[in-house]
Amino acid sequence: MGRLLALDYGKKRTGIAITDELQLIASGLTTVRTFELIDFLKEYTEKENVQKFIVGEPRQMDNTPSESEALIGPFLNRLKKVFPHIPVERHDERFTSKMAFQTMIDSGLKKKKRRDKALVDEISATIILQAYLNKI
Template structure:
């Protein structure tokens, strides 16, 4: 079994999370400058067995696509060319940033630490991955 990798895509930074090899636990991996994302993913997928990539699907409250979906679609085309052998799934990512921020508060992080946007992106990717794992149990 390979890992599942999740991406919380942003125009500046992208949060990345990954499962263990048994696909049970979702953990934050890192935050990458989006300009370096494809290179990072190519390197990571050559070193680790990745079975699937999950990318957040940003939606508005009325279920329409968010403005950032335009950038994500361009990225998905580049990803398919760069890593054609790994399938990609999408997961609704509404509220993940707010949930990430709340989890930082709940875990007792100081105010200065909660301003770390890279950490919020990484936690958001973890929440996206956890949501994917939970919805695909059966």
């Protein structure tokens, strides 16, 4: 079995989370600058067996796509072209940033560390991936 890799795609940064090979546990991997994301994924998939990409799907409260979906569409097309052998699934990412921030507070991180938007993105990707695992 391969790993599942989740992306919390953003205009500037993308948070990345990964499962273990048995797909039981979601863990934060890193945050990369979005313009470097495809290169990072190429390197990572050469070393690790990635079975599927899970990409966060930003939605409004009324379940319509958010404005950032316009940025994600072209990225998804490129992802599918570069990695045609790896399927892509979407998963609702509503409230993940708020949940990530609360997780940081609950874990006792200092205020300065909680301002680290890259860490928020990585935790958000982990929340997306864990929610996906809970669903399957």
